[in-house]
Amino acid sequence: MTRLFTVVLIVCIGMFGYAPFLIVNAPYESTMGLVQKIFYFHVAAALTMFLSAFVAGIASAVFLLGRRPSMDRVAVAAAEITVVLGFIVLVSGPLWARKAWGVWWQWDARLTSTLVMWLVFQSYLLLRTYGGPGSDRLSSAVGIFGAALVPFVYWSVNMWRTVHPTTNVVPTLDPSMRGPFLFCVLAFFCLYALLLMTRTALETRRAELDALYLSLED
Amino acid sequence: MRNVTFVAAVALLVRKDLVIEARSREVIYTAVLFAIACVLVFAFGFVTEGRAEPDAAAAILWIAIAFSGTLALARIFDRERQNETLRALMLAPVARPAIYVGKLAGVLALLLLVQTIVVPLVALWFQAGLFRHATLVLALLVSGSVGYAAVGTLFAAMLARTRGRSALLPVLLYPVTIPVIIAGVKGTAALLQADPNLAVARAWLMMLVSFDAVFITLSLWMFEPVMSD
């Protein structure tokens, strides 16, 4: 566990250290120019965020069925990281949009569904923090809804309006841009694995502390 | 009590809720007044020079429904909590899904009752042709309410025993029910145009029905593990 962690940590630091060079050297996109370089972190963070949301949802579902506390810890960790990554996505997105679309925010499918999902996981954390005893089960219901909703929110907002570059941008990407992009996605996945492990370990230690307090009271 | 069937248990629960409500009329009275207050507040935002902006009626109607729905949900489950009747219900020898469906039907009945007052009011105040395609509007309202109440009942029931539930319920409920609100508002707005677009309204209605199916399935599945200690 710790050995694996160290290896991933070193790989991750190396990747994040090397990423700026790759991004700077990547070719300029013809219509958007320099601002398109936000893409490498923005989309990588967004992909990781969706991954994290599904991890939180699945961990919540497994916890709700089997009542294994370890699953709940993974769910909390994933939910919290979803919120952090969502923050990165929701801030870097408008900075790009300001230049590309001329407005900070558009009510399009991608942006709106990301915002909705971010809110759902914020409320997950809110419920956990302020819900009192028993909120682990309740918040797992929110986590499941949050993950299950993603396609539906996307679908409904897509019918409502859309301007965001569609999903087929990534496969049709210029080969010289695809390399750095995939590199960044991989770097974010590494970072995600690290954060998830650390955050889950934090939750485990907290549970141990609670158990210790309980044994002290007896 | 042991041989209570699913349907009988649901009917019993709905009757119980409606009898309580018929005696006190508290939830319906509060929710209707709150819905009217919502419409009034939003009217200041959407009405310019005496006329409402297009699509405003649909938006205001659904916002009023959603907001007053939260109030009704919170109050209904507050009532259950005061005498620990929710816990007693969970101890009763009936299937847990029956309890959920019973509460859902009761909540739904109250929501629809509120709408019978709010919808004509919005039609009147905003000159909205809500009765031109009455069946479609009715279908949108019913299916929207089902989806909203399905999630709302689950969340309100599980929050009934937590601290700070009155503040947490809307925060949890609104993001999750966004698809229902979008479909409801857009479907109703398509019908309220000068030239009603029936095809668009039907498409949104189909979406609402599919949301209902997903929400109810998920809630039925989750109700038991979430509610049992």
Place this chain on the structure above:
Amino acid sequence: MKRLMCVLATFAVIMLASGRLSAWQPPAAQDGFVPVEQLGNEERLPAAPLVAGAYGVAWGAILFYVWTIRRRLARIERELADVARRVPPGGR
């Protein structure tokens, strides 16, 4: 003299503010993707600060989050050690 300075300063601030306001145009609603070339001159922002801002926020958020995890872990470890000392060795 002091009063005159105050009036002048206020006037200057108002002038500056109104100049700022009239220079700022509310962005027109757009229904599609508009390439930068088609936008008006005032819409052509330098891209570098935006890119730098985006990467700054990404790095800042990640580092801040790692810092909060570290802080929380340290506090729990400290508390754990504290409690463990109070528990008699065979007590658990």
